[in-house]
Amino acid sequence: MNFAAEKERYISFCGSYCRQCEWFTGKIRDTFRLAVVMLDDYGFGRLLDGKVDKENFRKGLEIIANSGICSGCKAEIAEDPARDRCAIRQCCYRKGLSLCGDCPEFPCEQLKSNPGVIKFGCIENLREIADKGVEFFVRRQWQSEPARSS
Numbered sequence: 001m002n003f004a005a006e007k008e009r010y011i012s013f014c015g016s017y018c019r020q021c022e023w024f025t026g027k028i029r030d031t032f033r034l035a036v037v038m039l040d041d042y043g044f045g046r047l048l049d050g051k052v053d054k055e056n057f058r059k060g061l062e063i064i065a066n067s068g069i070c071s072g073c074k075a076e077i078a079e080d081p082a083r084d085r086c087a088i089r090q091c092c093y094r095k096g097l098s099l100c101g102d103c104p105e106f107p108c109e110q111l112k113s114n115p116g117v118i119k120f121g122c123i124e125n126l127r128e129i130a131d132k133g134v135e136f137f138v139r140r141q142w143q144s145e146p147a148r149s150s
Contacts (some may be wrong), residue, residue, distance in 0.1 A: 003135045012073035013092035013100055014111060015122035015129070017141045023070040032065035088114060101126035 010018040018024045039045055039058060048054050070076070077093050078084035088110060092100055100106055100122075107123050117123060129137045 001138070003138055006138050007129075007134045008098060009074055010072060011099065011125075011129070011134070011137070012089070012122075013086075013097070014073075014088045014114065014117050015100060015125035016073070016116070016120050017125070017138070018070070018072040020141055020144070021070065024072060026069045029065060029067055029069060032061050036061050036065050088117070099126060099129065101130050 012018060022028050036058070039061065045054050045058075048057060073086070073089055076084075076086075077089060084090050088100065091110065092098070092103070095103060097103055100108075100111055106126065111117055111123060125137065128140075
């Protein structure tokens, strides 16, 4: 495995690992596809009667079920910061960094206060990469279960 390429393509700026992300792997899309099928096959729609607008609920499920799979943080850099949905990505991109951990301000307030960074232990990931190297980090990621949302 080319660990340098993994770092440049699949380790996000903030320290998450794309190959473990349920959006990147398609698990989120597949789960919503299954939810649409189950809504029909198991008659779950009747549980929603009088509680939610079932048509809009179904449309929401279908939108996510038919969405694309994430191409990865570093593949989604927008040259125009106003069009990029991630301020962390833009910060690193503007500074010419491949990881937030390479920044002299690491860990900055933007990183420490980001809910996704906190949820997925990204600061710890970046520290592990700095301490033990990219190869160790990637090998550990491949040996662990995919990240789970709570």
